[in-house]
Amino acid sequence: MKPFQLQSYYELLEVPVSATTEQIRRAFERLNAMYADDQVALYGLVEAGSASQLRARLQEAMEILCDDDLRLIYDNDLGLPPRVPVPPRRDEEDDEQSSAQLAMNELLTGADRALQSTHPYVPFSYVSSVEAPPPPTPPPAVVVAPPASVPPPLAVLPDATPTPPPPPAVTTSAQPPPLPPVLSGEDHPERSREAAESKGAPSPPIEPVIAAPERPAAPFDFAQGEPLPVPSAPPPAASAPLAPPSAPAPRPSPAQAPQLAEAAAIAVAESQLARVSAAVDARDARASAPRPKPPDLPPDTEFNGEVLRKVRTAMGISLQQISEKTRISARHLEGIEADRYAALPAPVYLRGILMNLARELGLDGLKVSKSYLQLVEKAKG
């Protein structure tokens, strides 16, 4: 029982969570045409206006899911494991996907099922997670307990059980090796092993997803195309600090559980974002000069549009530049700086925009988005 107002973006567009941008676009076009006002299938079903509401939501879903950064944040909120970017096809011979890729798709299908069957989707409220839905059951493959020596999977969702302290957020200034938003073998040892076994291969050297082609004699290799955003060997240490297996986790009292869960959720989201921004930074580092330092702000600054505008002008960046860099439309950026809350997109979308904008301004994305969204909430009453 989920009318469209309560459906997740994936459910709205009737695509699996593993869908490609192209599939999402096609689904949007099909559904947008299907729910046009003059469609005979809608005759007598709903009052006038309902169809346009639905179309507006389809549009929103498409916009967010077709933006890699926003989709990452959204997925994270749904509790989905990070997606594997599907390499563009170059040849029919590339049809044979790597086993790890197949395994990942399986995992995502599992997540789909878990999402559809158990996850009561409730529209987001970023500010309070007390009323938020319980975390969805992670896909079965993730539930399988890994061997004791292996750190728990990254994608496991926070719940009320004792949670390890949130990981130290990776700062962009540290410039760590760019981590792609893929699951490394360590994250899902079971998966990789299963996949390897299904191919009859000897059991793992664990390889990163989208590893080098398995057939060395393949006529097409990745060097021919664009370099894939995968490091040759993801440092195993990368996932270790996220969940130290032997660290004595302080047993929280049950009352603390929601706060801890929230903190952990935020930490996970943040680390995801840090990965993305690290990747972006690494890409930009070669081309652009180091960013000017943002002006010092008191710690309790309320980030309204005016403050953001001042920071931006102090740094000598134009709206146009930010728009080009972040692919956020200038209209939205202007709206944010002018505090035109009513004209701004839905909070999910806005949050992503604010995170991106803050990153450009050298500000703490989480602080900025939280503060700004509070203002939006207040304005709504």
Add this chain to the structure above:
Amino acid sequence: MSQGGEAENKIIEFPRPKPPRAPRKPRVVKTTRARRIVAVGGGKGGIGKSLVSANLGIALAQRGSSVVLVDADLGGANLHSCLGVPQPQVSLSDFIDRRAETLEEVAVPTGIERLKLISGARDVLDAANPRHAEKQKLLRHIRSLDVDYVIVDLGAGTGFNTLDFFLLADTGIVVLLPEPTSIENAYRFIKAAFFRRLQLMERTLGCGELIADALAGAPGAAKTPFELLTQAREKLPEAYARLEVAVNGFRPQLVLNQARTRADHELGSQVSGAWKKFFGLDLGYLGAVAHDDAAWKAVRAIKPLLIAEPGSTAAAGLLHVAENLLSLPA
């Protein structure tokens, strides 16, 4: 001599393993598939409810199931004509008026193996509106008919009698044409059936007032199933869980008749998708039956389509619908 004797023995022994096969088939169907009641409605007249009912009955009987067709269009029964049999001498009226003890007594053969018909044809004015007790008795007896499938052909409209027969069924089929009028009536029929279902379960659900308001169209009352659930969650949290189960158990099946174009064929899934999008409820789609002169010819010849024109595209569509019906979870 001895060789000839051996040959004789072989011939005699050969057919022995064969006989059990033929009768076994229906029994397998019977035990694995619990007997199922299928009701065919759709709100609007002339959309092919009787055609679908009769031919689904034939298709299921041909596959080895025992089937009884019940013509519950009490005001305008003509299912016998769709089957190509003359108006039976006995009908539902005899059962309702207690001239017949059981429904089996008023079920007449149709000339098709394993398929029987209970006609509703009787030119008595009040037969179309049986009293409540009579209706309950009829529903009870339909449920206890000893066959694999009961197919109930409903009349047009969304009267309570029609809806109650529809809701009695394990599978409710809604027939529609690719026309706005028919689609509008189909939606109206499904909505009415939905609220009626909840009303019938009112006592166990404990949210009668909300449902009554919704049925009466009172100001502020729920207009859609989802609004009703939302109201129930706010006002009657303890009834909510049961209500949700009742709501999710409602899953009619569409059959699109007289499809001419590709777009027509897709309309069934579009209606199903729109219903799900806007109301969050499932609506199955069993398939489309093509617009086909063969159907018209069969009606003119007073013969069932599957018998008169088994090779036609319309017949193929009906067989496909029957297949999908069989594959539904029990």
